[in-house]
Every structure is written in C-alpha cells, then in structure tokens.
Amino acid sequence: MNILKNIRRSAALLVLLAAAASAAQTTNLNGAGATFPYPIYSKWFDDYRQARPDVQINYQSIGSGGGIRQITARTVDFGATDGPMTDKQLFAVDGKILHLPTVLGAVVPVFNVKGLSELNLSGEVLADIFLGKVRMWNDKALADLNPGVELPSAPITVVHRSDGSGTTYCFVDYLSKVSPGWLKGVGRGTSVNWPVGLGGKGNEGVSSMVKGMPGAIGYVELIYAKQNGIAYASVRNKAGRFVSADIEAVTAAAAASSRTMPADFRVSITDAPGEKAYPISTYTWLLVYQKNTAPRGEILKGFLRWMLKDGQKSAASLGYAPLPAEVAVKVAAAAETLR
Numbered sequence: 001m002n003i004l005k006n007i008r009r010s011a012a013l014l015v016l017l018a019a020a021a022s023a024a025q026t027t028n029l030n031g032a033g034a035t036f037p038y039p040i041y042s043k044w045f046d047d048y049r050q051a052r053p054d055v056q057i058n059y060q061s062i063g064s065g066g067g068i069r070q071i072t073a074r075t076v077d078f079g080a081t082d083g084p085m086t087d088k089q090l091f092a093v094d095g096k097i098l099h100l101p102t103v104l105g106a107v108v109p110v111f112n113v114k115g116l117s118e119l120n121l122s123g124e125v126l127a128d129i130f131l132g133k134v135r136m137w138n139d140k141a142l143a144d145l146n147p148g149v150e151l152p153s154a155p156i157t158v159v160h161r162s163d164g165s166g167t168t169y170c171f172v173d174y175l176s177k178v179s180p181g182w183l184k185g186v187g188r189g190t191s192v193n194w195p196v197g198l199g200g201k202g203n204e205g206v207s208s209m210v211k212g213m214p215g216a217i218g219y220v221e222l223i224y225a226k227q228n229g230i231a232y233a234s235v236r237n238k239a240g241r242f243v244s245a246d247i248e249a250v251t252a253a254a255a256a257s258s259r260t261m262p263a264d265f266r267v268s269i270t271d272a273p274g275e276k277a278y279p280i281s282t283y284t285w286l287l288v289y290q291k292n293t294a295p296r297g298e299i300l301k302g303f304l305r306w307m308l309k310d311g312q313k314s315a316a317s318l319g320y321a322p323l324p325a326e327v328a329v330k331v332a333a334a335a336e337t338l339r
Helices: 002-025 038-051 064-072 087-091 123-131 140-145 166-178 180-185 202-212 222-228 247-258 296-309 325-335
Strands: 027-033 055-061 078-081 097-111 157-161 198-200 216-221 234-236 281-289
Touching (some): 027 064, 038 097, 038 222, 038 296, 064 078, 097 166, 097 202, 097 222, 097 247, 097 325, 123 157, 123 180, 123 234, 157 202, 166 180, 166 281, 198 202, 202 216, 202 222, 216 222, 247 325, 296 325
Parallel strands (some): 157 198, 157 216
Antiparallel strands (some): 097 281
C-alpha cells in the first residue's frame, strides 16, 4: 500500500513539475487599445496560442486612446488603434513606432426606431443629427432621403463614444470631409467635444445604449451591430449611391489607396471614390516599437507573419475585410524590420 501511495505522490509531483516547466517556458505578450478589432483579435490570439503554445497574447479592449497612451508609456508590448497617431504624439515617443495595418472594417450608423429596419442617410444629414440640428425622426431632411418611408414624429437621441476611440476618429473624419459645418465646429480626433448626445464606453457601450433606447442613433463597428441585432443605415457615398456596409464595400473603399499606401501606413479611406465603396471604412493598426527587448521583438515578428498569412483567412467570418494583397506585402516588409 505504501508503495502505491509513493507512486501516486511521485506521479502528482511530476504533473506539477511539468506544469511549472510549461508555465516557465511561456512568454506573455500584453497589448491594449481599440475595441473596433477586438472580436478578430480575440480569435487571432486564441488561434495563435494553438499554433504556438509557448506564446500567450493578452489584450485589453480599452479604446484607441488608451492603446496610444499605453504604448507611449511602454506599459504594453503593442497598442492598437483605428485612428493613426498624430505627428505630435509620435514626436513624444522615445523610439520609433510602426503603424501596421491588420484588417479593414466599417463604422455604421445604428438606430432604434420602432417599425423601421432600413434607413438611408447622407453624410451631411448625419453630421446635422450629431450637431443637434436635425432633432426629429420625421424631419424633412430625413424624409427626403427616404421617400415612401413612414418616419415617426419622435425625438432623436444621439449616442456617441465617451472614451478616446479610433471608431470615433473614423466617424468624425468622414463627417469632416462631407460637412463644412462639422469640420469648422467639431473637427476630427479620437476624442471630440460633442455638441449633443449621451456617451457610451467602447463599441460595447454604444451598442447597448442604442439597443435599449427607442429613438436612439449612434455609431459602432459593423460586427457589433450584427452581433447585437441592431439595425444600421445605408450611407450615400461619393458617387451618390446608398451603400450598405459589407466586406465587398469596405474592400472597394480601400482599392483606391492600396497601391499608393504611404510608407508609414497612416492613411484615411473615408469618403473614398468608387460606386461600390462604403464611405465610413477604415484600416485598423497595431502599434509596435521597431526596437524591442529580446526576445519580444522576434515573438512579435512571428505573430505578425502568422497574422498576414493565416490570420487574414478568418477576417471575413467576423465581418472584417482582409488586407489588399499589395498592402499585405508592404506590411510584411515593415514587420521584418522589428528587432
């Protein structure tokens, strides 16, 4: 009996030692930032863990502003943003940060109006709603865009982000291009002074508020609208066509810039030309230092290689558009400069 107990104790000890050895061999990478790509990043990090059990990637979905702050302070191994860092922000960084595009996505105007599942919007009217100039759902400006649709005589409740957000940057970047009033009065940025409305934290917070408030309108990344079953509007593009956000429309928005992508990858594709282009589309970026503490640089490089080859295959299943081939080649070359 004592022999059997000793065998069991030895086996248990071996299991504990093996677990400890495995934990010791695992490298943890920590990242934080944009909520916009959180669904695809969660899948990628889980999938990469299956391919590389020795690497654990942890990610906090705190908004692009938080991601920029944390990568600047070097409290994370990588940041994530949907709004590129400004020259001023990059100048304040101790070291060179690379903006590496990962996927493309769409920001959609979501709404909660009883009996209404489809809606057409223009950038000008959308700007006037968020400026507080269009306050009722049956306003003539909305009625003119939606002939034959019975719009209720009900007040509009505007919902926007309360945190620093790349989703906000994409949205207000678009409004700044199509509305002189918005450009002059509010402008663009990851955080702006909203003229009207209620604030929600993250895409999750805005989705929840719009879904729970009759008469509300807000803006979220496409996958959040789909996952929460919230109606979203078609938006009139530069060619004058009302386009609903989907992978094809986002890819079309990127087409014009894919061959002329700037070397630092900081590009805006809102209000892009093309009949099929969805006008509120954007890249999303990982922010990584070109020079990293060993062995983190090589581990990051390994993940980026995997992301560009295998990770792109799962983008469409979550409502994101994969990188155009020309852009992926350029990103791969930039990723190889990590050291």
